[in-house]
Amino acid sequence: MKFTEGPEIRDTKAPAGPIEERWEKRKFSAKLVNPANKRKLNVIVVGTGLAGGSAAATLGELGYNVKSFCYQDTPRRAHSIAAQGGINAAKNYRGDGDSIYRLFYDTVKGGDFRARESNVYRLAQVSVNIIDQAVAQGVPFAREYGGLLDTRSFGGAQVSRTFYARGQTGQQLLLGAYQALERQIAAGTVTMHTRHEMLDVIVSDGRARGVIVRDMVTGEIERHLADAVVLATGGYGNVFFLSTNAKGCNTTAIWRAHERGAYFANPCYTQIHPTCIPVSGEYQSKLTLMSESLRNDGRVWVPLRKNDTRAPGDIPDEERDYYLERIYPAFGNLVPRDIASRAAKNVCDEGRGVGPGGLGVYLDFRDAIARLGRDAVEKKYGNLFEMYERITGENPYDVPMRIYPAVHYTMGGLWVDYDLQSTIPGLFVIGEANFSDHGANRLGASALMQGLADGYFVLPTTLGDYLAAGPFGDVDEEAVAEAEIKVRSKIDRLLAVNGTRTPDSFHRELGKLMWDYCGMERTEESLRKALERIPELREEFWQNVKVSGTAEELNQVLEKAGRVADFFDLAELMCLDALVRTESCGGHFRAESQDADGEALRDDEHFAHVSAWESTPDGPVLHKEALEYEYVKMTQRSYK
Amino acid sequence: MNLTLKVWRQNGPADSGRMVTYKVEDVSPDMSFLEMLDVLNERLILEGDDPIAFDHDCREGICGMCGMVINGVAHGEQRATTTCQLHMRHFEDNATITIEPWRAAPFPVVKDLVVDRSAFDRIIQAGGFVSVPAGSAPDAHSIPVRKEDADAAFDAATCIGCGACVAACPNGSASLFTAAKITHLSLLPQGQPERLSRAKAMVDQMDAEGFGGCTNTGECTAVCPKGIPLDTIARMNTDYLKANAK
Numbered sequence: 001m002k003f004t005e006g007p008e009i010r011d012t013k014a015p016a017g018p019i020e021e022r023w024e025k026r027k028f029s030a031k032l033v034n035p036a037n038k039r040k041l042n043v044i045v046v047g048t049g050l051a052g053g054s055a056a057a058t059l060g061e062l063g064y065n066v067k068s069f070c071y072q073d074t075p076r077r078a079h080s081i082a083a084q085g086g087i088n089a090a091k092n093y094r095g096d097g098d099s100i101y102r103l104f105y106d107t108v109k110g111g112d113f114r115a116r117e118s119n120v121y122r123l124a125q126v127s128v129n130i131i132d133q134a135v136a137q138g139v140p141f142a143r144e145y146g147g148l149l150d151t152r153s154f155g156g157a158q159v160s161r162t163f164y165a166r167g168q169t170g171q172q173l174l175l176g177a178y179q180a181l182e183r184q185i186a187a188g189t190v191t192m193h194t195r196h197e198m199l200d201v202i203v204s205d206g207r208a209r210g211v212i213v214r215d216m217v218t219g220e221i222e223r224h225l226a227d228a229v230v231l232a233t234g235g236y237g238n239v240f241f242l243s244t245n246a247k248g249c250n251t252t253a254i255w256r257a258h259e260r261g262a263y264f265a266n267p268c269y270t271q272i273h274p275t276c277i278p279v280s281g282e283y284q285s286k287l288t289l290m291s292e293s294l295r296n297d298g299r300v301w302v303p304l305r306k307n308d309t310r311a312p313g314d315i316p317d318e319e320r321d322y323y324l325e326r327i328y329p330a331f332g333n334l335v336p337r338d339i340a341s342r343a344a345k346n347v348c349d350e351g352r353g354v355g356p357g358g359l360g361v362y363l364d365f366r367d368a369i370a371r372l373g374r375d376a377v378e379k380k381y382g383n384l385f386e387m388y389e390r391i392t393g394e395n396p397y398d399v400p401m402r403i404y405p406a407v408h409y410t411m412g413g414l415w416v417d418y419d420l421q422s423t424i425p426g427l428f429v430i431g432e433a434n435f436s437d438h439g440a441n442r443l444g445a446s447a448l449m450q451g452l453a454d455g456y457f458v459l460p461t462t463l464g465d466y467l468a469a470g471p472f473g474d475v476d477e478e479a480v481a482e483a484e485i486k487v488r489s490k491i492d493r494l495l496a497v498n499g500t501r502t503p504d505s506f507h508r509e510l511g512k513l514m515w516d517y518c519g520m521e522r523t524e525e526s527l528r529k530a531l532e533r534i535p536e537l538r539e540e541f542w543q544n545v546k547v548s549g550t551a552e553e554l555n556q557v558l559e560k561a562g563r564v565a566d567f568f569d570l571a572e573l574m575c576l577d578a579l580v581r582t583e584s585c586g587g588h589f590r591a592e593s594q595d596a597d598g599e600a601l602r603d604d605e606h607f608a609h610v611s612a613w614e615s616t617p618d619g620p621v622l623h624k625e626a627l628e629y630e631y632v633k634m635t636q637r638s639y640k
Numbered sequence: 641m642n643l644t645l646k647v648w649r650q651n652g653p654a655d656s657g658r659m660v661t662y663k664v665e666d667v668s669p670d671m672s673f674l675e676m677l678d679v680l681n682e683r684l685i686l687e688g689d690d691p692i693a694f695d696h697d698c699r700e701g702i703c704g705m706c707g708m709v710i711n712g713v714a715h716g717e718q719r720a721t722t723t724c725q726l727h728m729r730h731f732e733d734n735a736t737i738t739i740e741p742w743r744a745a746p747f748p749v750v751k752d753l754v755v756d757r758s759a760f761d762r763i764i765q766a767g768g769f770v771s772v773p774a775g776s777a778p779d780a781h782s783i784p785v786r787k788e789d790a791d792a793a794f795d796a797a798t799c800i801g802c803g804a805c806v807a808a809c810p811n812g813s814a815s816l817f818t819a820a821k822i823t824h825l826s827l828l829p830q831g832q833p834e835r836l837s838r839a840k841a842m843v844d845q846m847d848a849e850g851f852g853g854c855t856n857t858g859e860c861t862a863v864c865p866k867g868i869p870l871d872t873i874a875r876m877n878t879d880y881l882k883a884n885a886k
Binding site: 054057138143280457544 | 651652679689705713758785
């Protein structure tokens, strides 16, 4: 795939000066909108997860006229609801040495020095307010007997800064945002459109001025206009078909915005989560994650010998390899996700994996049960154990869990500046849909933090600054008509093929290809193969897909087909991005770039930048944004 | 495994609907119930038939989107389980399985097994929240909460809004759903100022949506995938009575 290099991105809009003062400075410099004028300003928010739900609720409360869209039957179902482990905040309630600076430092280091310092520092600052906000809403976080909030530790950190609500933290935080959103819906400041899918952005006079959506019940194509558009549509891990994402998670909204001119940054950064339930069969539709918090007490091991088929209980301690504790004595089982995932892959590649196909490692609670008692373990992790048993039919109190890495979170996304604005003026992107805060890897319990920071605190300020220049006048009717025609013709084209393969069968094949060639480990050879194969498979898709039914009804096959079509295009860009980045960092492991111990080897001289891709008729154009580290010295990451 | 499925097919709210029989073969016991339907749907698409529409998303038992009545029981016979977490190993080979949508007047059928549960959102809109603005909440530690209260509030807050309680109730009551939210917030200090007005508004909205009354049959908790207890309803009723007495 050919690409050219375009001009560098030089201005990210972050204020200069000491890092602790930048967000304060930006807030003060942001123009305000008179309350009477807010009612005349229309904002569209697409997606209702932690980022979109909190943003729509907050903007509604500020007085803007908000339209909110989601593809589910109610905003409470967004996939943020599935996050298990917790949310980080630099409260230092434990007095164990935590601070905003330390959270900032851990996050930059955890992201393998590929995130922006200014953004991450702001995230750490705002983290403190998120907990206050959620508690005030009635989010039932875990508490100590004295009535104060409990915390736990999480991968990639040596302090206990993770707030949690059993294994359902995402659910409770999302319900908090959802309830705030429903309150605004009742107040009339937010109009909710459920079962609607966004299919294009309307760009008029260079500004994002609306969206084209499809009513998924009637099939009607609708146009909605506004003064600004916010995308909070999550990540694209489902490009791999098997992932921990909800089945509906897709890339359509951000991909079509990319086609309209929004740069796509670091598409190749995929987080592989180390503790998922292994794949059990060909028919499998998704993977289930077991919270990383299990690694607080569970010990990870495989047999020392290859092809050891004994039952785990029959393998004596001296014939077990607690490989994380052995290789990384300082962090042990709590090493970050990319490190734990790769270590699991390595022991399985050596032939020491357990379970069907040898693609699994043990996560063992034997010692924790002996030390704490079964009751205490059940109190802490009971719901997770139950979930494991339901899916596998095995009881993890008696036999160790089997886990294997799986695709989880995507750190890439649409490029945004410090104000969370994309390269299309008026198009803001928040939460997992943007790229800015996590670098090449995301530490546990930091996704919830970013979603809520963006939605409750950052966007409401920066969007206000943009809207202060509005209202922006009439929208160009031709731009609307063109977007609508584009959407309709894509749907018509899909329905017209009438081939012999289902959208799912293509998606499965594409996903396998991506996992094998652009998954946990990539090589120049594998990526070149993928870049050869993806266009062939896409060609076959457009010649041979079968979409039943019509466009004017609830048609889940049509919905799926449209999303798979976009996954093909995204997959190609992911492989190109991975190919160009000839270093290893975080979740991007290029086998050619590793040190003598097999650890990821960064190349700061050539790759300390964000890769932001522009879509043009002549093919992708790469724009680089240099990453400067003034506060955290770039070092080789070590968790030993 | 080989199975016979009797599935409710209905083109839209106006269609009267009918049961249609399908044979599925080579079902693996490790499949989830929805994966078994996926396999059938793949076949229907290729045969040029309309695949069975059903709602689903997270497939890990937490989003609350999936839901169907399986052999007469909401989410199937396995206790405390959502449909997506129900696995085929719990069925006998050669069994006949009936699959129907949630049936309740306030949940109109959209298509096949998909129903409209937006009435639940309107019950939350009536008052299922704490009225706090975003931006400047007090420090979280300024509001201590007894651990027992926090845990009990959490138990109620785990409701996923799937609607199984309504589907199982002979009266079509939404009491368990409504009571779960009322209980969650009424057990916390943050929820006290609006406690009674919330209970009144939410119960009144529930009635306005056309859900039936509660007669303590307990079918709701029996099918609830999250095990929300019946005593939440007693708590709701107490607060509702207090609110009306004022």
